[in-house]
């Protein structure tokens with residue numbers, strides 16, 4: 287799998303409700319963006335902490351590409367989050383809570399389990415990214431720049447989806463460590479996703495709006511309903527023989543690489 291580092295910038299006048307004017311759907315993706323700067327720094331650190339365990343030169347090269355991709359994602363999500371801040375969302379407080387949580391994880395867990403946490407979260411970013419690429423309806427009606435940003439991130443998450451996992455294996459990571467970290471991450475991550483959604487909607491004054499929650503629920507679970515498609519890939523991770531490369535996203539990646547190259551050329 288080629289891991290291509292694309293130094294793209296996503297500048298434009300982006301409307302607050304950039305997903306076709308749909309408030310709760312826009313804030314769902316905004317809420318994910320708030321995780322990324324601290325989250326991806328954690329990913330980078332946990333992978334680099336095991337560099338000495340990696341003897342395969344190809345994996346070492348992939349690690350460097352992984353770090354470069356995640357660092358650029360961090361840069362663009364910091365800019366994304368600055369726009370959210372300008373729209374009046376409590377981004378600083380939310381980012382601080384993510385940093386605090388990851389600091390606690392770093393203090394409590396030994397390095398290899400921290401890498402297990404990264405593997406679990408990288409599985410989420412890869413399968414969610416694959417979902418975004420597989421079903422164009424997920425970003426249907428979205429602002430063009432924002433759609434390009436999310437597709438860019440989705441492509442690169444899929445390109446490097448095996449890297450943390452292979453480093454974890456090289457570091458002697460075991461199946462029980464992998465399964466238990468995935469279980470813990472699943473509980474905490476989805477609780478945090480809900481918290482972010484509630485906080486952003488509270489800032490919008492829509493946290494008590496059944497209409498807004500229904501609109502989000504329909505988008506996530508009915509039409510296009512991407513969340514329901516996560517269930518199979520999620521449980522696949524618990525198979526002892528699982529490897530991220532078995533999830534063939536290559537044809538999708540080729541399609542969107544071309545679209546992204548066109549976006550880059552037009553920028």
Ligand SMILES: [Fe+2]
Pocket residue numbers: 326355356359439443
């Ligand atoms: Fe990323």
Ligand SMILES: [Fe+2]
Pocket residue numbers: 329356408411443446
């Ligand atoms: Fe990643």
